[in-house]
Amino acid sequence: MAFAVRRAGEHVGRLALIALLVALLVAALGGLDALADRMISEGAAQMLADAEPDARSVRVVADQAEDAEAQDAAVRDAISSAFSGADVxxxxxxxxxxxxxxxxxxxxxxxxxxxxxxxxxxxxxxxxxxxxxxxxxxxxxxxxxxxxxxxxxxxxxxxxxxxxxxxxxxxxxxxxxxxxxxxxxxxxxxxxxxxxxxxxxxxxxAAGALDDLPDPPVVTWEVAPAGVGLADLAALQSGVRALRGVPDAVDPEHDHAMDVGGASAPPCSGRRSPSQAPVGCWSLRSSPSRCSACSCSPSCWPHSPPPAGRSSCC
Structure with missing residues (x-):
């Protein structure tokens, strides 16, 4: 008996997975739909709550604009619109x-x-x-x-x-x-x-001390949920999807290389950590005045000075 209890304890994770699969199977056969959906949603919410802090946030990253205050206001408005209904x-x-x-x-x-x-x-x-x-x-x-x-x-x-x-x-x-x-x-x-x-x-x-550098500094807006509950999940998921459109809405000409990154964002972010600026993703376009979004190519992660003709990180 003790051996059986021990074995059950060792495989509690497998037992829980089997229970979930059974619930999903029953739901697929036409019963307990609401229960199965709730199990999935509650599990996802718990995973988000238990995740490392860095995995619970998403970031908008850009070169600072000449009018930093206007840029900040525009980005915050776009984030607020994207996460409408979510407390972030x-x-x-x-x-x-x-x-x-x-x-x-x-x-x-x-x-x-x-x-x-x-x-x-x-x-x-x-x-x-x-x-x-x-x-x-x-x-x-x-x-x-x-x-x-x-x-x-x-x-x-x-x-x-x-x-x-x-x-x-x-x-x-x-x-x-x-x-x-x-x-x-x-x-x-x-x-x-x-x-x-x-x-x-x-x-x-001090605040604002980097505004007059020869090359613009890198600005990061980090978006994190204020709380994680079952009711927040759908709004947060919708917000992350909507956030992908922020760069085109706020920086349509791509003058400031705005991008979305972070553990909760799409996988191919266009820049390294802002703490490592100005090392970053150099534009792969031939035009020296425009920067392209980063792809998954390793060439987007150089550890060297900018190419000839470039003086700033894109």
């Missing part, structure tokens, strides 16, 4: 990677992040969060990698005009992430290691 939370972050030099003459690439959620996602070990365009709060692992501390300065410069005066940034804070696996970090390993794809970071910077 929309968060915005802006990221870029720029070369910097230290007072000692050391040069490296610095990943910069403008995200108002940062103080709620990390704990300051020293100092404060940035309050001006010339201040940064650096991940502890990144500070250790480059030997930086509170009061250290780095100078950000345009790689196309390296002889011109750059912008001095002062380290005013050192932080560690509360939960590196939080979806808000978008899987960026640098929050723990201090480095990703050759760029040190993240360095949190």
């Amino acid at each position: 939370v929309v968060s915005r972050r802006v990221a870029a990677t720029m070369p910097v030099t230290t007072d000692a003459g050391q040069t490296f690439r610095l990943g910069l992040l403008d995200d108002e959620r940062a103080p709620d996602l990390a704990t300051l070990e020293e100092g404060t969060w940035p309050a001006s365009d010339t201040q940064i709060a650096l991940a502890g692992a990144a500070a250790d990698r480059q030997g930086l501390a509170i009061g250290s300065k780095v100078t950000m410069f345009d790689p196309l005009t390296p002889d011109e005066d750059g912008i001095a940034l002062t380290v005013v804070g050192i932080w560690t992430p509360d939960d590196p696996a939080d979806a808000a970090w978008q899987g960026d390993p640098s929050v723990v290691s201090g480095e990703s794809d050759g760029a040190t970071g993240p360095a949190v910077i």
Whole structure:
């Protein structure tokens, strides 16, 4: 008897699957339709609730427009329309990677992040969060990698005009992430290691500080369900499908390479994580002024500078 109980426990997953298949078979034969549908829907809702945070969100990603406020408003309106009837939370972050030099003459690439959620996602070990365009709060692992501390300065410069005066940034804070696996970090390993794809970071910077960079930074709007229940499932599914039309609606000329990505999105997203900008998917079109959507081709995932004639990530 004990052996039988043990065996049943070991195969509880199989037993549950068999029960589900039986219910579906009965439904297919014309009975218990509502019960079978409910079992499927409740199971899907539970899977979504139990999923890793990053798997419960979908993202709209684009190069920042010259009028960032208008772009933000347009994207939020489009998301709201797509997810009409679903309770979702929309968060915005802006990221870029720029070369910097230290007072000692050391040069490296610095990943910069403008995200108002940062103080709620990390704990300051020293100092404060940035309050001006010339201040940064650096991940502890990144500070250790480059030997930086509170009061250290780095100078950000345009790689196309390296002889011109750059912008001095002062380290005013050192932080560690509360939960590196939080979806808000978008899987960026640098929050723990201090480095990703050759760029040190993240360095949190004040809101709007990335607006005047030589090349536009990458903006991400993350859409996540406020709650997961059976009643939310249909509206969320409909919203994800409708979200695919947002790039054409908001960026019809594809001037800002808008795309939809994330674990809940269609599989062939056109860009890498914004935390790794400007590394991304370079346009495969011959026209230098237009960017194409990324395909599933490995050629869309280069780890090298842009092709000749290109100065920004598409």
